[in-house]
Amino acid sequence: MSKGKINVSVENIFPLIKKFLYSDQEIFLRELISNATDATTKLKHLSNIGETKLKIDNPIIEVKVDKKNKKIHIIDQGVGMTENEVKKYINEVAFSGAEEFLEKYKDSAKESGIIGHFGLGFYSAFMVSEKVEIITKSYKNDSAVHWSCDGSPEFILKKHNKKQIGTEVILSISNDSKDYLDENKIRDLLKKYNRFMPVPIKFGTKELVKNTGDEKNKKEIKEIVDDIINITDPAWTKQPKDLDDQNYKDFYRDLYPMNFEEPLFNIHLNVDYPFNLTGILYFPKISNDLNLQKDKIQLYQNQVFVTDNVEGIVPEFLTLLRGVIDSPDIPLNVSRSYLQVDSAVKKITNYITRKVADKLNSIFKKDRNKYQEKWNDIKVIIEYGMLSEEKFYDKAKNFALYPTTDNEYYTYEELINEIKDKQTDKDNKTIILYATDVKEQDSYVRLAKEKGYKVLVLDSPIISHFIQKLESSEQNISFSRVDSDTLDNLIKKDEKSISKLDDKQQDKLKGYLEEIIPKDKFTLQLEALDSKTVPFMITQPEFMRRMKDMQSTGGGMFGSMPEMYNVIVNTNSNLISNILSVKTKNKRERLIKQSLDLAKLSQNLLKGEDLTNFIKRSFDLIK
Ligand code: ADP
Ligand code: MG
Numbered sequence: 001m002s003k004g005k006i007n008v009s010v011e012n013i014f015p016l017i018k019k020f021l022y023s024d025q026e027i028f029l030r031e032l033i034s035n036a037t038d039a040t041t042k043l044k045h046l047s048n049i050g051e052t053k054l055k056i057d058n059p060i061i062e063v064k065v066d067k068k069n070k071k072i073h074i075i076d077q078g079v080g081m082t083e084n085e086v087k088k089y090i091n092e093v094a095f096s097g098a099e100e101f102l103e104k105y106k107d108s109a110k111e112s113g114i115i116g117h118f119g120l121g122f123y124s125a126f127m128v129s130e131k132v133e134i135i136t137k138s139y140k141n142d143s144a145v146h147w148s149c150d151g152s153p154e155f156i157l158k159k160h161n162k163k164q165i166g167t168e169v170i171l172s173i174s175n176d177s178k179d180y181l182d183e184n185k186i187r188d189l190l191k192k193y194n195r196f197m198p199v200p201i202k203f204g205t206k207e208l209v210k211n212t213g214d215e216k217n218k219k220e221i222k223e224i225v226d227d228i229i230n231i232t233d234p235a236w237t238k239q240p241k242d243l244d245d246q247n248y249k250d251f252y253r254d255l256y257p258m259n260f261e262e263p264l265f266n267i268h269l270n271v272d273y274p275f276n277l278t279g280i281l282y283f284p285k286i287s288n289d290l291n292l293q294k295d296k297i298q299l300y301q302n303q304v305f306v307t308d309n310v311e312g313i314v315p316e317f318l319t320l321l322r323g324v325i326d327s328p329d330i331p332l333n334v335s336r337s338y339l340q341v342d343s344a345v346k347k348i349t350n351y352i353t354r355k356v357a358d359k360l361n362s363i364f365k366k367d368r369n370k371y372q373e374k375w376n377d378i379k380v381i382i383e384y385g386m387l388s389e390e391k392f393y394d395k396a397k398n399f400a401l402y403p404t405t406d407n408e409y410y411t412y413e414e415l416i417n418e419i420k421d422k423q424t425d426k427d428n429k430t431i432i433l434y435a436t437d438v439k440e441q442d443s444y445v446r447l448a449k450e451k452g453y454k455v456l457v458l459d460s461p462i463i464s465h466f467i468q469k470l471e472s473s474e475q476n477i478s479f480s481r482v483d484s485d486t487l488d489n490l491i492k493k494d495e496k497s498i499s500k501l502d503d504k505q506q507d508k509l510k511g512y513l514e515e516i517i518p519k520d521k522f523t524l525q526l527e528a529l530d531s532k533t534v535p536f537m538i539t540q541p542e543f544m545r546r547m548k549d550m551q552s553t554g555g556g557m558f559g560s561m562p563e564m565y566n567v568i569v570n571t572n573s574n575l576i577s578n579i580l581s582v583k584t585k586n587k588r589e590r591l592i593k594q595s596l597d598l599a600k601l602s603q604n605l606l607k608g609e610d611l612t613n614f615i616k617r618s619f620d621l622i623k
Contacts (some may be wrong), residue, residue: 001156001159029190032122033194037061054165060199072170076166078167079139082142127177202228255322264282264374264378269351329348353391371401393469432480483603516596523566
């Protein structure tokens with residue numbers, strides 16, 4: 001037996017560990033399981049390269065809660081430690097054996113997936129324990145040793161008669177951490193941090209019901225089996241060529257058991273130079289309520305869960321995706337959950353962005369119909385990405401879609417080619433008309449379509465920003481909502497009809513109209529359009545509407561904008577002929593009022609008393 005002092009530079013590191021090193025107490029279990037996994041991986045590796053003749057037989061890790069004695073046991077069948085190794089790796093805090101192992105077996109071990117590299121993980125056990133013991137037997141044929149330490153820098157080391165190779169760590173849980181003696185709590189922790197770790201983790205047993213016998217003699221056999229917590233070969237660790245659609249869907253289910261929707265597409269990440277990163281990202285169906293997102297991307301390091309806060313690693317617009325990213329190269333600090341942002345991370349972020357863009361592009365190219373069907377569910381992410389990442393914008397230009405009210409889907413280039421001859425303003429700018437709400441803007445959509453214009457349906461929550469982005473990035477285009485004055489300008493330009501009215505009639509009409517239509521709210525425009533075009537139409541100046549939109553999203557710098565609308569009166573319409581020829585002033589006024597109200601109605605402007613009067617007047621007209 002030997003006694004000694006743990007070699008740390010500070011006299012007593014434990015209070016420090018307890019307080020500062022780890023943000024989360026619960027990670028002690030993750031660290032100990034990681035060590036057990038490392039030990040098992042190492043032994044397998046040594047056996048693979050012929051360094052040991054030992055037969056490795058599906059080693060597992062076992063976790064046991066002994067509530068009565070207030071202990072937790074973590075038992076592995078890995079390399080174990082000799083007495084000297086315990087002295088070296090355990091007593092010398094912050095001397096990471098994992099790092100030394102990797103250094104020594106550099107070339108062969110790179111791929112083996114060793115987790116540890118801070119040399120402090122083991123000591124996290126003291127956050128919840130008043131005493132920690134290690135009983136360990138090395139594969140090197142030494143006698144087993146028993147190390148114990150009560151949280152002070154003093155330790156005790158003696159021989160032990162353990163025969164099986166491997167390590168058992170025993171935590172005597174301290175009083176203020178009693179919670180961890182609850183089996184459910186430990187199971188939850190194992191499921192949270194270790195669900196995809198590579199060595200099977202046994203936690204108790206469970207009953208398995210098996211059906212045997214043929215159709216006639218069905219028999220149920222109940223069997224007690226080990227309860228294995230983890231999936232040791234999660235999909236992201238495999239090669240894409242070894243996985244089919246169903247495998248990806250199944251893995252999604254494993255990741256988010258409470259989510260019943262199917263993902264739309266998946267993106268398998270797999271790179272080993274200049275950094276190591278694997279993972280699978282999924283495009284979920286995204287509702288317009290962006291806040292309702294709880295299933296997040298999970299970050300792993302060598303199959304150990306680290307965090308589901310991937311801010312800084314994944315570009316913001318992709319945090320709406322789901323799935324996993326696993327990279328030992330993401331620099332995290334000792335407590336692992338905090339990211340140290342550096343240039344390596346920037347590379348990773350760029351890689352992920354590029355990969356997502358390439359995948360979308362290839363789906364678009366391969367199966368455009370399928371892609372179009374899903375456009376509605378993915379557009380927010382793509383539009384948001386184009387807004388926020390210039391590099392993504394350049395790529396996404398080829399596969400971002402612009403659906404029309406007739407369910408055609410154009411790319412930007414296709415759209416411009418389609419409309420550039422027909423939809424231009426007087427400065428030869430191409431005008432892109434769009435509706436944000438096809439129901440509310442129905443009469444305008446119809447009118448535009450009658451005139452042969454294309455109307456896009458652009459209804460995602462960030463659309464006004466997206467439009468601004470396009471207008472500033474692309475040449476010679478301008479977006480206009482379909483109910484704006486741009487529509488009547490287009491029509492005016494297209495329809496240079498000869499007026500049916502002479503100047504005198506025109507002046508008379510103007511006088512009649514001005515009596516009824518309030519000047520402070522409406523700008524009156526008399527236009528000689530096709531006789532079949534609507535007689536009265538209200539539009540809002542595009543500029544004005546944008547200012548108001550900005551105001552309502554908080555960017556207002558113009559105070560309260562006045563309500564200004566245009567009333568376009570088609571002087572060639574039959575209704576206008578009627579208004580001019582009607583006998584009594586009363587009847588004429590009634591016709592004008594009715595017409596104005598109808599135009600207001602299609603802009604959703606008829607409310608309150610005006611609406612009531614309109615209804616009354618309408619009944620009078622038909623009775
Ligand atoms: P790290 O895992 O970062 O190397 P730790 O403090 O977690 O640091 O562990 C220190 C070292 O102790 C490990 O590198 C390993 O050499 C040794 N060790 C810890 N736990 C075990 C175990 N279960 N089996 C064998 N060796 C272990
Ligand atoms: Mg460790």
